[in-house]
Amino acid sequence: xxLGPIDYTIIIVYLIGTVAFGAYIGRKIKxxxxxFLAGRSLPxxxxxxxxxxSDIGAVDMVGIAGSAYLYGIVLGNYDWLGSVPVMIxxxxxxxxxxxxxxVATIPEWLGARYNSSVQTTSALIWGIYMPISLGIIxxxxxxxxxxxxxxxPKILVVSDEKAIVENIAHATSVKKYxxxxxxxxxxxxxxxxxRNPVIIFIDNRISxxxxxxxxxxxxxxxxxxxxxxxxxxxxxxMHRAREPDWNIFYSIVLMGLIIGVYTFLGGLRAVVYTDVxxxxxxxxxxxxxxxxxxxxxxxVTEFVDIIGAMGERTKDHFSLVLPxxxxxxxxxxxxxxxLGIVLANAYWIGNQAIVQRxxxxxxxxxxxxxxxxxxxxxxxxxxAMVIPGIVALAHNPAIADADxxxxxxxxxxxxxxLLGIFFAAFLAxxxxxxxxxxxxxxxxxxxxxxxxxxxxxxxxTHYLFIGRLFTVVFIxxxxxxxxxxxxxxxxxxLAQTLLSFFQGPSLAIIVLGVLWKRATGxxxxxxxxxxxxxxxxxxWVNNNATIPLFQVSEPFLYVALWSFxxxxxxxxxxxxxxxxxxxxKLKGLxxxxx
Amino acid sequence: xxxxxxxxxxxxxxxxxxxxxxxxxxxxxxRDILMSIDLTIAKLLFILYFLAIAYWVYNLPKSEVxxxxxxxxxxxxxxxxxLFAMGSMIIIYLIF
Numbered sequence: 001x002x003l004g005p006i007d008y009t010i011i012i013v014y015l016i017g018t019v020a021f022g023a024y025i026g027r028k029i030k031x032x033x034x035x036f037l038a039g040r041s042l043p044x045x046x047x048x049x050x051x052x053x054s055d056i057g058a059v060d061m062v063g064i065a066g067s068a069y070l071y072g073i074v075l076g077n078y079d080w081l082g083s084v085p086v087m088i089x090x091x092x093x094x095x096x097x098x099x100x101x102x103v104a105t106i107p108e109w110l111g112a113r114y115n116s117s118v119q120t121t122s123a124l125i126w127g128i129y130m131p132i133s134l135g136i137i138x139x140x141x142x143x144x145x146x147x148x149x150x151x152x153p154k155i156l157v158v159s160d161e162k163a164i165v166e167n168i169a170h171a172t173s174v175k176k177y178x179x180x181x182x183x184x185x186x187x188x189x190x191x192x193x194x195r196n197p198v199i200i201f202i203d204n205r206i207s208x209x210x211x212x213x214x215x216x217x218x219x220x221x222x223x224x225x226x227x228x229x230x231x232x233x234x235x236x237x238m239h240r241a242r243e244p245d246w247n248i249f250y251s252i253v254l255m256g257l258i259i260g261v262y263t264f265l266g267g268l269r270a271v272v273y274t275d276v277x278x279x280x281x282x283x284x285x286x287x288x289x290x291x292x293x294x295x296x297x298x299x300v301t302e303f304v305d306i307i308g309a310m311g312e313r314t315k316d317h318f319s320l321v322l323p324x325x326x327x328x329x330x331x332x333x334x335x336x337x338x339l340g341i342v343l344a345n346a347y348w349i350g351n352q353a354i355v356q357r358x359x360x361x362x363x364x365x366x367x368x369x370x371x372x373x374x375x376x377x378x379x380x381x382x383x384a385m386v387i388p389g390i391v392a393l394a395h396n397p398a399i400a401d402a403d404x405x406x407x408x409x410x411x412x413x414x415x416x417x418l419l420g421i422f423f424a425a426f427l428a429x430x431x432x433x434x435x436x437x438x439x440x441x442x443x444x445x446x447x448x449x450x451x452x453x454x455x456x457x458x459x460x461t462h463y464l465f466i467g468r469l470f471t472v473v474f475i476x477x478x479x480x481x482x483x484x485x486x487x488x489x490x491x492x493x494l495a496q497t498l499l500s501f502f503q504g505p506s507l508a509i510i511v512l513g514v515l516w517k518r519a520t521g522x523x524x525x526x527x528x529x530x531x532x533x534x535x536x537x538x539x540w541v542n543n544n545a546t547i548p549l550f551q552v553s554e555p556f557l558y559v560a561l562w563s564f565x566x567x568x569x570x571x572x573x574x575x576x577x578x579x580x581x582x583x584x585k586l587k588g589l590x591x592x593x594x
Numbered sequence: 595x596x597x598x599x600x601x602x603x604x605x606x607x608x609x610x611x612x613x614x615x616x617x618x619x620x621x622x623x624x625r626d627i628l629m630s631i632d633l634t635i636a637k638l639l640f641i642l643y644f645l646a647i648a649y650w651v652y653n654l655p656k657s658e659v660x661x662x663x664x665x666x667x668x669x670x671x672x673x674x675x676x677l678f679a680m681g682s683m684i685i686i687y688l689i690f
Contacts, residue, residue, distance in 0.1 A: 076690075080687075081640065081643075081683075084683050085643065085644060085647045085680065085683065088647055088679060088680065089647065089650075091672070091676070092651065092658055092659065092672075096658075319690060320637075320640075320690040321633055321636050321640060321687075324625065324629045324631075325629065332633070332637075333636075336636070336640060336643070340640075340643065363661075365662060365670075369670075369672060372676055372679070375679045376675060376679055379679065538617075540610065541610045541617070542614075543610075544607055545610040545613070545614035546610075546611050547611075548614075549614045551625070
C-alpha cells in the first residue's frame with residue numbers, strides 16, 4: 001500500500017493527538033481508584049464504545065476480513081450471536097451484581113462471593129495470561145501492520161515458470177517474506193529498482209550471462225535450478241540476503257511506547273476515552289471501505305450477483321448457519337453451544353479486561369446502559385469488519401493469502417488521503433486491544449496480588465504508584481514477549497488456546513455464584529481447577545491421539561463447552577458436599593438476594 | 595536417549611488413544627444427533643435463543659430496566675433498546 005504525504009500527516013496527527021489526549025486526561029489522576037476505575041466516573045456511552053472497540057483488535061480487522069473472504073458471513077456470528085444477546089444478559093443480570101459490590105476486578109468479586117483461594121487462583125490465571133497475551137497482541141498487530149503497509153521484506157524470483165515461486169516460498173519462510181515474480185530480465189530490473197528486494201533468485205534457464213551484478217547493484221542474487229529448491233537450500237541461501245529496510249521489531253517498540261505512555265499517564269480513564277475516539281475512527285473508516293467498495297461494484301445487487309456467480313466456492317458465503325460437517329471451522333453446533341453459550345458469556349461477563357471498564361461506571365444505571373449501548377453498536381460490526389472481506393472477494397477473487405484481502409481491497413478502491421484514514425482506523429484497533437490488557441493486567445496485579453499479599457494497608461497514592469509501575473513493567477514484558485514471538489509464530493494460537501482453557505471454568509463459577517445461593521468456596525475452587533485441568537486434558541488428548549478427538553481443526557469452541565459443563569458439575573457436587581456460606585455473606589452477591 | 599524419547603512418545607500416544615476412545619463413543623453419539631438436525635431447524639434454534647432472551651427482558655421488573663439520567667434526572671427505560679437489539683438479531687438470522 002503506497003501512502004502519500006496526506007496519509008502520513010493524518011496518521012501522525014492521529015498518533016500525537018491520542019498521546020496528548022491521554023496525557024490531558026491523566027492530569028486528574030490522584031489515586032489508585034482514579035487510575036484503575038477512573039474514579040467511578042465513566043458515562044455509559046463512553047464505556048459502550050470502549051467495550052466494542054476493545055473487542056476488535058488490529059488482528060481481527062485484517063484476520064476477520066480474511067476469513068470472511070474464505071468462508072463468508074458466517075464470521076458475523078462472532079459479533080452477532082457472540083456478543084449481542086450476552087451483552088443484554090450481562091446488562092441486566094451480571095454487571096449490576098459486580099458494580100454493586102464496588103470491586104475493581106472479577107477475581108476480587110470472586111473473593112467476596114467465595115473465598116480468598118478462589119480469588120488468588122483466578123487472579124493468578126488472569127495475571128499471568130494478560131501480560132503474555134499483551135506481547136502476542138503487539139506482535140500479531142505488527143505482523144498485520146507489515147502486511148497492510150507492504151513492509152515485509154521482498155524476495156524477487158526471476159523464472160519462466162510462475163509455479164516455482166510457491167516452491168521457493170515454502171523453501172524459505174512464507175510468512176516472513178513477500179514474493180515478487182518476473183519472467184524477463186528487463187522486468188526483473190524494473191521490479192528490483194521499485195521494490196528493493198532483500199535477495200533475488202534467478203532461474204538459470206532465464207540467463208546466466210547477463211551482468212546482474214551491475215544491473216541489481218547492491219542486491220544479492222542467487223542462481224538456482226528448479227530441482228535443487230528445498231528447505232535446506234532456502235535456509236542456506238537466505239543467509240546471503242541483505243538486511244531489510246524495516247524490521248518488524250521497530251513496529252513493536254513504536255506501538256508499545258505510544259500505548260504505554262498514554263496508559264501510564266491516564267489509566268482506565270485514558271483507555272476508555274481514547275477508545276471512544278478509536279471507535280469513531282475505526283467504525284467510520286471500516287464502514288467507508290464497505291460503502292465505497294460496494295459502490296465501486298455498482299451497488300448491492302451487483303455485489304450479491306458477483307458473489308453468487310462464483311458457484312461452489314461461495315455457495316455458503318451468505319449463510320450464518322453452516323452444517324455440522326462443514327469444512328470451515330464454524331459448524332452451527334460449535335457456534336451455538338460453544339460460542340453462544342460458553343465463550344461469549346465468558347468473554348463479556350467473565351473477562352477481567354472487558355468487565356473492568358463497566359466497574360468504573362458513574363452509576364449502576366450507567367453500567368447497565370453501557371452494555372445495552374455496546375450491544376446496539378455490535379449489530380454494526382459485521383458490516384464494518386466481515387462484509388468488507390466478501391466485498392474484497394468480489395473485487396479480487398484471486399488473492400492467494402486471505403489475510404491480504406482487506407489490504408488489497410483498500411489498495412484497489414481507496415484514493416490517497418483516504419488511505420490515511422483507514423490506516424488510522426487500523427492503528428485504533430491495535431491500540432484499543434493493547435491498552436485494555438495493559439491497564440487490566442496492572443489492576444489485577446495491584447488489587448488482587450500486591451495489595452492482598454504484600455501491602456494490604458497503604459495510602460491510595462501508593463497503589464497509584466504501584467499500578468503505574470506495573471504498567472511500565474508489563475509494556476516492557478510485552479515488547480520482550482513480542483520479540484520472542486517473532487521466533488515462535490504459533491505462540492499466538494497457543495495464547496488463544498490457553499484462553500479457551502480457563503474461560504469455560506471461570507464462567508461456570510461466576511454463573512453459579514450469581515444465580516445459586518448454595519454454591520460454596522470449595523465447590524468453586526474445585527470447579528475452577530478441575531475445569532482448567534479437564535480443558536488441558538482434552539487438548540492434550542486431541543493433539544496426541546492417533547486420531548484426533550475432535551473432528552474440527554481448531555476445537556477451542558468444543559473444549560470451552562465441555563470444560564464449562566465439567567466445571568458446573570464439579571462446583572455443584574462439591575458445593576452440595578460442603579457447608580453452605582452464611583446468608584449474611586451472600587447478601588448483595590446473589591441475584592435478587594439483598 | 596533416543597530410545598527413552600521413543601518409549602515416552604509411544605506411551606503418551608497410547609494413553610491419549612485410550613482416553614480418546616473413552617470419549618469417542620459418547621462424542622460420536624452426540625455428533626450423530628447434531629448431524630441429523632436439519633439446517634432449518636438449527637436456524638430455528640438460533641432464533642428461539644434470541645426469542646427466549648427477548649421474552650426474559652420483556653418480563654423483567656421495571657426497577658431492573660429503568661435508569662435515571664444523571665444530567666436531567668429523567669427516567670430512561672432500557673427495555674425498548676434491548677428488545678430492539680434482539681429484534682435485529684432475529685431479522686438478521688431470518689435473512690442470512
